[in-house]
Amino acid sequence: MLAGPYATVAVALVLLLLPAPAPAAAEETPPPDCDASSAYAPNSTFQANLNLLAAALPANASASPAGFATFAAGAAPDQANGLALCRGDANASTCAACVAAAFRDAQQACPLDKGVTVYRDACVLRFAGRQFLDFLREDQWLISELVPAILTDSARSVNASDAWFNAAVTGTLTALVDRAAAATNATRKYFATGEMDFHPKLYGLAQCAPDLTPAQCQGCLRNLQKVVVSARFLSGRPPSNSAFVVWCSLRYSVSPIYDGRAMLQLAAPPEPPPSATLTPPSSGRKRSAAGISAGIACFVVLMLILLVFFFRRFRRRIKAAENGEHSLKKVGRAQCTIFDLPTLQEATEHFSEKNKLGAGGFGTVYKGILSDGQEIAVKKLLERAGSGLDQLHNEMRVLAELQHKNLVGLQGFCSHQNDTLLVYEYIKNGSLDNILFDDSKGNALNWEQQYNIIHGIAKGILYLHEDSSMRIIHRDLKSSNILLDDNMEPKIADFGLARLLGEGHTHSRTTRVVGTFGYMAPEYAWSGSVSPKIDIFSFGVLILEIVTRRSNCSSDDHTTVNLLTDVWDHWTKRTVSQMLHPSLDEFARTQALRCIHIGLLCVQPEPDNRPDISAVVFMLTRDSMELQPPSQPAFFFGRESPSASRSDGQRSYVYDRSGFILEQGISVNEVTLSELYPR
Structure with missing residues (x-):
């Protein structure tokens, strides 16, 4: 009974010792992503169209030079739209088998869901009851809306320093992204594989759907790279990381994840110098002298650092006292500025009423103009924020990093005694x-x-x-x-x-x-x-x-x-x-x-x-x-009796003119009644 398992282990060890890399083995992949917002009935027109899609896509993708196919079966509102993309090194039979298996995975994991995305080692499949390829239009493409599926081998760890391993992974992925996005062939087969001579070797793979433009492909892959090399997913030096969205994928592993020879042969980055060097054995007197010298040197360096620190702090206080001017400090990667109160008072003409833009539940907003002519909006909060200045700094650093075209840009803040002021970009058209x-x-x-x-x-x-x-x-x-x-x-x-x-x-x-x-x-x-x-x-x-x-x-x-x-x-x-x-x-x-x-x-x-x-x-x-x-x-009530309690079992909330809630009625059995849907 034990011979089989031991024989399997022995064979595996022999394969690992062979100089040539083994073919890509099937890796674990994220579970199918089910879109439960819409469903179809068994034996419906949509299911018939989905069956047509399942029959066409495997053959179409395997016959494509880029291993990519899209197909639409039927007509709206029962149209089934699909996309299949096979891994760039997969042959035709592997591609067709993978897409067919992905359809079976979708049916098992997400029965009767109109929208499903399946990630497999050799292919990705997506189908839905709505058009989704229009997302690639220039007016629709938004990388921030791409939420990747991440698969990390966090149970193991690579035996290397954090800095060296991070540099190796970053270098591998950067080279792969640049190579994949640079595809100039007629099929636009955005695909690249790489091998870095690290210890252990690092294997990487990058791919985009051929329907993307080169700029979209690079943006998609860079977005995945940013996630993969973040502290959240690279901490602990995991031996493999994979990031998937429908339009692109990016992976690295210490085991081969593709077939054949790598397209890129990469040299490992230089190993960072050790943080401390060992003193070779010598006589006790030499070791003692070296220890004393090192102690004196450390003491001198420490004193110099303290002197520089106190000198700079003293100089800053003197300058502030003489000129009333405080240099603006930048905090964090988002360059969040810490403003001083006199600067904001001057910009807003001491928060004059004529510069008041509005007031709300959090505070009052004033328009301001900095000395360099930049227009800003300053919000005076009604109360002090957080529990201490350090917490405020941390919160503002995080909030300043939230960058999106549909969010007002937060430029900095000022904390002075009991006042907290936030500085935003000024929006001319108002609210x-x-x-x-x-x-x-x-x-x-x-x-x-x-x-x-x-x-x-x-x-x-x-x-x-x-x-x-x-x-x-x-x-x-x-x-x-x-x-x-x-x-x-x-x-x-x-x-x-x-x-x-x-x-x-x-x-x-x-x-x-x-x-x-x-x-x-x-x-x-x-x-x-x-x-x-x-x-x-x-x-x-x-x-x-x-x-x-x-x-x-x-x-x-x-x-x-x-x-x-x-x-x-x-x-x-x-x-x-x-x-x-x-x-x-x-x-x-x-x-x-x-x-x-x-x-x-x-x-x-x-x-x-x-x-x-x-x-x-x-x-x-x-x-x-x-x-x-x-x-x-919610907050619906008939005109004839605004404050009457509800008899249909639903919760009833009523606003009065002053803006406060007057009444809440809650039934015992919580029964709800459906209204007819107007057509």
């Missing part, structure tokens, strides 16, 4: 509410701009929730916290302030509710429950406000309760188009109605019934994606 709800400005936004604002806000939230270095829940999304730049591109302001101010929140609840009634999710307003879904609710209110050009927080018409109630009334009566601007053409009207549909899905009373922000982005950009019918939104 969305001033343009959207100001009748004196007329129809300042056309529909294309309104739609781009909705889409841009969604992408900013997606970055905060899923793509940034830390998850940020905004907690105060509203029209006055959305700023518009010169091109009417939206920028989310005040992100991270709830975290920065230390609002006492634990894992899921907060001891103090901050935000604006009218945008607050019911579970947050009532019990302080914090999750990404409270931002989804606020975003839903924003969508309805942008489409209808009406505020949910106030109204001059006292017969109107709130915007959510009016929208739902029109929705159930199939008259919601009456809330749209009459100037919209047929296409814009269809798009606006879809946005209202998405907005209603976002303001559902129960958090679990609201979509994630990634699903919202897909809903906004993929018109073929089928939307679920919405049910009655």
Whole structure:
């Protein structure tokens, strides 16, 4: 009984000792990624189209010189769209077998899901009920929306110094990315393999889908490289790391991960010098003399360092006392500037009322102009942030690193006694509410701009929730916290302030509710429950406000309760188009109605019934994606009895004119009733 296992081990040892590398062995891969937002029924038209796709893609991919194929079976709304990409060194039979096996994996792991992505060692497969290749269009391509699947062998560790190993991995991946993205052949087969003469040897592989442009391929791979070489995934010197997205993949391993000879032969980086050298054996007197000399040298160096430190500190204080000028300091990789208070006082004319841009739940904002002419916006927080200056510095370093085109750029901060001030880039067009709800400005936004604002806000939230270095829940999304730049591109302001101010929140609840009634999710307003879904609710209110050009927080018409109630009334009566601007053409009207549909899905009373922000982005950009019918939104009540308790078993929350919650009714059995979906 033991002979078989011992024989297997012996054979494996012999193979390892052979000079030629073994063929690429199948590695573990991430589990299939199931998109459960849409499903199909057994024996449906979509399943028939999916069967056609499963029959066509393996053959098409294996017949392609680049091992790549796309196919669409059937017609919308039951169209099945697919993509298959085989590893660049896979032969035709391996490619076809891998894609066919990937279809079987998808059916087993994600039964009846319309969208699935499968990563296998020799291929990647994606199919969906919506078009996804349009993501490659220049106006749609956004690397920050690519969330990679990472597979790390963290159970083992390479026997080398951290610095040397990190340099070897970084050098290998950099060379592979440059080689793969430089493909100039007609098939655009973006594929590269490499072998570094490290100890042990490092094998690497990089690949992109041929439909990408060279710039897109390089950007996609650089994004994966940044993740793979980050401290999170390279810590502990793992012997293998693999990063996958549909459009590209990047891997390294101490074992071969491709067939044949490497395309690149790389020399190992020089080994860093050891931190200390050993003294050769000698007589006791020499060792004693050397020890005394080393001690004296260390003492002298330490004293010099201390003298330089105190001299610089003393000089800085003298200069500040004589001139009242403090040099600005840069903190962290994001170059977050620490401003002194006199600089900001001078820039804002001592925070004069004429420079006041607005006020909110976190503080007051002033316009300022620095001595070099740069325009800034300075927010004076209402209370001191965090628990100590060191914590404030750390928080600001992290927040300053959050860079996205739909976030207002945080440039620095000032902490002076009990005052904390944040310095942002100045956005000339001001906040969305001033343009959207100001009748004196007329129809300042056309529909294309309104739609781009909705889409841009969604992408900013997606970055905060899923793509940034830390998850940020905004907690105060509203029209006055959305700023518009010169091109009417939206920028989310005040992100991270709830975290920065230390609002006492634990894992899921907060001891103090901050935000604006009218945008607050019911579970947050009532019990302080914090999750990404409270931002989804606020975003839903924003969508309805942008489409209808009406505020949910106030109204001059006292017969109107709130915007959510009016929208739902029109929705159930199939008259919601009456809330749209009459100037919209047929296409814009269809798009606006879809946005209202998405907005209603976002303001559902129960958090679990609201979509994630990634699903919202897909809903906004993929018109073929089928939307679920919405049910009655939160904060809805009939006009005849605004404060009447609900009899249908749903939770009922009511806002009054002052902006506070008047009532919450909770039924015993929590039964909900469905509303008919207007067609």
